[in-house]
Amino acid sequence: MSDYLELPGFTHVYSGKVRDLYEPDAERTDGAAGRMLVVASDRVSAFDHVLSPAIPGKGELLTTLSLWWFDRLSDVPNHLVADHELRSDDAASDPATVREIIPTEVVGRSMLVKKLDMFPVECVVRGYLTGSGWKEYEADQSVCGIPLPAGLQNGDRLPEPLFTPAYKAPLGEHDENISYERVVELIGADDAAALRDLSLSIYRRASALAEPAGVILADTKFEFGRDPHTGEIVLADEVLTSDSSRYWDAEAWASGGTPAERMASFDKQIVRDWLAANWDQTGTPPELPADIVARTTERYQDILTLLTGAAAATR
Numbered sequence: 001m002s003d004y005l006e007l008p009g010f011t012h013v014y015s016g017k018v019r020d021l022y023e024p025d026a027e028r029t030d031g032a033a034g035r036m037l038v039v040a041s042d043r044v045s046a047f048d049h050v051l052s053p054a055i056p057g058k059g060e061l062l063t064t065l066s067l068w069w070f071d072r073l074s075d076v077p078n079h080l081v082a083d084h085e086l087r088s089d090d091a092a093s094d095p096a097t098v099r100e101i102i103p104t105e106v107v108g109r110s111m112l113v114k115k116l117d118m119f120p121v122e123c124v125v126r127g128y129l130t131g132s133g134w135k136e137y138e139a140d141q142s143v144c145g146i147p148l149p150a151g152l153q154n155g156d157r158l159p160e161p162l163f164t165p166a167y168k169a170p171l172g173e174h175d176e177n178i179s180y181e182r183v184v185e186l187i188g189a190d191d192a193a194a195l196r197d198l199s200l201s202i203y204r205r206a207s208a209l210a211e212p213a214g215v216i217l218a219d220t221k222f223e224f225g226r227d228p229h230t231g232e233i234v235l236a237d238e239v240l241t242s243d244s245s246r247y248w249d250a251e252a253w254a255s256g257g258t259p260a261e262r263m264a265s266f267d268k269q270i271v272r273d274w275l276a277a278n279w280d281q282t283g284t285p286p287e288l289p290a291d292i293v294a295r296t297t298e299r300y301q302d303i304l305t306l307l308t309g310a311a312a313a314t315r
């Protein structure tokens, strides 16, 4: 289904809707062996379909954003392979850097990472009620088994951020919201508590960092894995990108307009809206028009500029 590249020295092992995973060939001696290369493509998906054409620059914009966040959260153990780890003991003998290991075709949109044993749990944190959380709330006034006050509207801020995990379904199946008790059953009480506490704390820190940019981090999803060598719990996957998070414009949200105006997000919302208006969701989705593609690239660029620009200004 996907259009991944053949990369010399790497074997393609998996493609999700957006990203392609590779493993370095085992005989490599430059420090890459045992790692994984995560390449973000420009593919865009909506309503579970990969669309055409791709969004130029999207893979690079999302990778840049992820790396920026990993750096902001540098005290949280993460899966990035740091340059220094790849340097041979004898620094004089041509030290290999991450940049040298990543094939030129995918530089800027790939991360060289430690291969972890992933927890089968998507660690979602919601500060605001929308999406599948809103649907659950409408049905039974709770989210992932957590009871909520009556009278909340779609897009409202929650009394406090909630950990609302989902079971990471095997390929092709939908992720399913689960209760915290179910997480305990799946991975044990200690790891469940660790993932919950880490997720909530990273969400709170990221929200506070996004605030000066005039951006609301409405919700986000983290994935964690265990380092098979050290046993440590490590933040993995992409972090706080506009594919894994809902970012809203704080001013628009506060303005009290329609739900669509309040929750205009810095992601592929434009694509979703265009598809919803131009496709009945049967058969193959239509080609995206050029102006929709261009405006979507702009939205991905905007969130990066807003976040990184605001951070630079307050430094």
Ligand code: ATP
Pocket (backbone or CB within 6 Å): 015, 016, 017, 018, 019, 020, 021, 036, 079, 113, 114, 115, 116, 117, 118, 223, 225, 236, 237, 238
């Ligand atoms: P979808 O198309 O719905 O996003 P997906 O989540 O399977 O499907 P991707 O997000 O593109 O697809 O793939 C990334 C995969 O890599 C995920 O399964 C994720 O759990 C896994 N992953 C991320 N970081 C690591 C890591 N450090 N070690 C091992 N696996 C990882």
Ligand code: MG
Pocket (backbone or CB within 6 Å): 016
């Ligand atoms: Mg994924």
